[in-house]
Amino acid sequence: MSGASKHFVLAAGGTGGHLIPAFALAIELDRRGHHVALITDERGANIPGKPDFLPAHILPAGRITKNPLSWVPGLRSIMEGRRMALRLFESFEPSAVIGFGGYPAAPALLASTSADIPSLVHEQNAVLGRVNRLLAGRVQAIATAFPGVKRLKAKYADKVHLVGNPVRPELLQLRDEPFPAFTDDGLLRVLVTGGSQGANILSEIVPDGLAMLQPALRSRLQVTQQCRAEDLDAVRERYRAHDIPAELGTYFEDMAARLADAHLFIGRAGASTIAELTAVGRPAILVPLPIATDDHQTDNTREVVKAGGARAIKQPRFTAKELAKQIQAMAQRPETLATAAHGAWNCGRPDAVKDLADLIESAGGADLMDVIRVDGKHRQGAAQSVKPASSAAKDVSAKVGSE
Incomplete structure (x- = not known):
């Protein structure tokens, strides 16, 4: 034009x-x-x-x-x-x-x-x-x-x-790439980010939630988590205590590559996050930021949740037990996670x-x-x-x- x-x-x-x-x-x-x-x-x-x-x-x-x-x-x-x-x-x-x-x-x-x-x-x-x-x-x-x-x-x-x-163009390039192979005995790669607001709730809940997974799934975890600087030591200790391998950082320059490798995303529901997840086609567990203006992050999740590409957990209900329950439901079989990935992909623009x-x-x-x-x-x-x-x-x- x-x-x-x-x-x-x-x-x-x-x-x-x-x-x-x-x-x-x-x-x-x-x-x-x-x-x-x-x-x-x-x-x-x-x-x-x-x-x-x-x-x-x-x-x-x-x-x-x-x-x-x-x-x-x-x-x-x-x-x-x-x-x-x-x-x-x-x-x-x-x-x-x-x-x-x-x-x-x-x-x-x-x-x-x-x-x-x-x-x-x-x-x-x-x-x-x-x-x-x-x-x-x-x-x-x-x-x-x-x-x-x-x-x-x-x-x-x-x-x-x-x-x-x-x-971002580097994420759009991933749209036509297949969902990373996930098998009954392969690694489950989980990417966790929280943004600048409210990331501490993820630092507190996610390690304990992952630790509550059934042994067959928990033993295959490989976690990458973005944390606030003041939370790094505490989160590292939580994963160490649970014997879960995790790479932690306050910022990852290669976030596109990490999203490309991820089987499951856990994080907030900002507009850019939803756009990136749906562009690439990655299943997610989303925790809307409750103080967002007009609670818009909750509404941001509706389309992808309806399509089966994500599950949303309101912050008051975001406990380690609930997180483990939702991960277990999404990742208990390889085809379940792949279907969710396709549901997210279908929402991409x-x-x-x-x-x-x-x-x-x-x-x-x-x-x-x-x-x-x-x-x-x-x-x-x-x-x-x-x-x-x-x-x-x-x-x-x-x-x-x-x-």
């Missing part, structure tokens, strides 16, 4: 969940010959993984919460960021602006509406985030990673495009970054055939194009506090 070179602005909050898909899209757009700029906060400007070619512009982005005391300073900061974004647009002249959620995306999207520049949002989770909810009525397209996104109003259905979450790039390229231009996954297959829907906004930004004060 790419033709003449265009300029695009990506706007995202400073966390990995928002920036990973933004970086992936930037790389794809750059590959197609376009110019891309990033609007974010200070964290996002300095986060590892930002492409060298991608200039980052830091804008103020106030937080508007349920607390009335946040409304005035939050709105003032957002509007200052909007003015700065408008000045950037005058020089950069973007063909479209796409927001990936997080408060830094709000000023850029408001500015795009004011300047009659087409705008889109991408929602990584199965629940529409606060900023994307605030701006859903103003943008021309809403790209989603999951079907049936919660808190997305039915009246916006005509501008929803199911594309998925972009996944490997063309997410391509489809997202096609969508933003279509902004204000030719129609885009929207590709929608239905029952594990693809269906081409009616042609949908992203058209420029027709009116200036409205006063956002009516929205303040409505979240």
Whole structure:
């Protein structure tokens, strides 16, 4: 779909969940010959993984919460960021602006509406985030990673495009590789990661849960676990006491290779994690982070659990006994684990970054055939194009506090 070179602005909050898909899209757009700029906060400007070619512009982005005391300073900061974004647009002249959620995306999207520049949002989770909810009525397209996104109003259905979450190229290369051989007497390789939040619950529960497996399965374990630095010694001692071989670390640079070798994943249910597991096709036991906004990690698990590719355990029920029970059920026979792997694979959306790039390229231009996954297959829907906004930004004060 790419033709003449265009300029695009990506706007995202400073966390990995928002920036990973933004970086992936930037790389794809750059590959197609376009110019891309990033609007974010200070964290996002300095986060590892930002492409060298991608200039980052830091804008103020106030937080508007349920607390009335946040409304005035939050709105003032957002509007200052909007003015700065408008000045950037005058020089950069973007063909479209796409927001990936997080408060830094709000000023850029408001500015795009004011300047009659087409705008889109991408929602990584199965629940529409606060900023994307605030701006859903103003943008021309809403790209989603999951079907049936919660808190997305039915009246916006005509501008929803199911594309998925972009996944790193090194993981996509594994999609057509077979599930690693797992036999009645072979090793059971388990990969455990917890992310930056709440990893200690996995450090506390997983070693003891693995120790409770039936001897025939426990004796074949080979574990790789990512832990917080302060948990390493305690977790190492737990595995040593249980006589379970385990490799521990705070960070593994070759995570793609480790996922490729894994028969079973245990960890949180962030959007990027789900996208990677389903892209590669790896069975999982997922423990949603209970403090995630709107409990979105629980909703992130629904599609893959329904497909048989994972089992979800709410954190209050996440005990060593329950973990052992679920592992035993999934891995008691080689075909059971392979079937779960196939169920996860069927939920993958490997063309997410391509489809997202096609969508933003279509902004204000030719129609885009929207590709929608239905029952594990693809269906081409009616042609949908992203058209420029027709009116200036409205006063956002009516929205303040409505979240």
